[in-house]
Amino acid sequence: MSPLNFTHILTQAVDELSESESYKGLFHQHKDGEPLPSAKVLYEIIELSRSILFPGYYGNSTINSRTINYHIGVNVEKLFDLLTEQILAGLCFSTSIEGKCNVCSDSKREEAARLAAKFISKLPTMRKILATDVEAAYNGDPAAESYGEVIFCYPAIKAISNYRIAHELLELGVPLIPRIITEMAHSETGIDIHPAAKIGSYFTIDHGTGVVIGATSIIGNNVKLYQGVTLGAKSFPLDADGKPIKGIPRHPILEDNVIVYSNATILGRITIGHDATVGGNIWVTENVPAGARIVQTKAKK
Numbered sequence: 499m500s501p502l503n504f505t506h507i508l509t510q511a512v513d514e515l516s517e518s519e520s521y522k523g524l525f526h527q528h529k530d531g532e533p534l535p536s537a538k539v540l541y542e543i544i545e546l547s548r549s550i551l552f553p554g555y556y557g558n559s560t561i562n563s564r565t566i567n568y569h570i571g572v573n574v575e576k577l578f579d580l581l582t583e584q585i586l587a588g589l590c591f592s593t594s595i596e597g598k599c600n601v602c603s604d605s606k607r608e609e610a611a612r613l614a615a616k617f618i619s620k621l622p623t624m625r626k627i628l629a630t631d632v633e634a635a636y637n638g639d640p641a642a643e644s645y646g647e648v649i650f651c652y653p654a655i656k657a658i659s660n661y662r663i664a665h666e667l668l669e670l671g672v673p674l675i676p677r678i679i680t681e682m683a684h685s686e687t688g689i690d691i692h693p694a695a696k697i698g699s700y701f702t703i704d705h706g707t708g709v710v711i712g713a714t715s716i717i718g719n720n721v722k723l724y725q726g727v728t729l730g731a732k733s734f735p736l737d738a739d740g741k742p743i744k745g746i747p748r749h750p751i752l753e754d755n756v757i758v759y760s761n762a763t764i765l766g767r768i769t770i771g772h773d774a775t776v777g778g779n780i781w782v783t784e785n786v787p788a789g790a791r792i793v794q795t796k797a798k799k
């Protein structure tokens with residue numbers, strides 16, 4: 499085949515792929531020229547947030563007490579700029595206006611900047627809560643030799659950090675971006691925490707792989723999960739058009755001091771009472787009383 503023939507094939511493919519009926523609706527917001535959120539920039543935002551929350555462990559490793567102010571200052575400045583743009587893209591994405599988006603105006607940009615600043619003002623409190631998560635991971639695992647090791651190595655810290663960042667953005671009313679951030683941690687760690695879940699302090703997940711925490715889950719303080727635990731929903735009701743009804747509380751509530759061992763599946767809006775222990779590899783679809791210890795039935799002769 500001559501190069502000319504290739505050109506024809508490629509041109510035809512480009513034309514077909516660019517034809518608006520082919521990509522509009524499913525693959526693009528109906529807002530010509532407006533920016534979509536950028537996964538690449540959101541990765542950078544997470545790296546910056548982690549380097550601000552855990553200075554030295556992420557980002558520049560040579561930070562010391564004389565230079566920390568400069569590092570944090572530069573990173574906060576950069577975070578503010580990048581986050582403002584991504585929040586703006588999220589706000590524009592969520593508005594269902596056909597055609598050119600006229601909400602991405604100066605006032606929307608100002609709102610995005612206000613939300614980014616508000617988010618940054620929450621970082622000191624977030625760091626305090628994350629410190630309790632690090633402590634919980636260290637105290638909950640004889641294999642952990644230092645807090646530093648936990649921060650460097652434990653997937654739970656990465657997933658919980660992304661979750662706490664995403665949850666804060668969700669609370670501020672930022673659309674879409676929070677979900678992208680927790681799904682980034684899902685890809686990175688195998689731990690899937692929905693940003694809308696509510697999780698108290700001193701939370702840890704040992705090993706982590708395969709953990710799923712659904713959107714309406716509520717987790718108290720000092721809760722420990724092991725790998726493979728699912729806090730899930732049962733089958734969901736449909737509306738008159740056969741579409742899932744959104745927003746129904748459908749995931750479990752775990753009260754304070756609960757431990758759930760590996761691969762336990764806890765389904766539906768049930769409550770696992772405080773100080774209860776759920777053994778590994780079991781299905782739980784009914785409330786568990788406070789202080790109870792439920793385990794898989796042993797085989798009998």
Ligand SMILES: CC(=O)OC[C@H](N)C(=O)O
Binds near residue numbers: 710711732748749
């Ligand atoms: C974790 C889980 O239950 O997932 C099922 C579905 N995504 C839902 O939120 O209902």
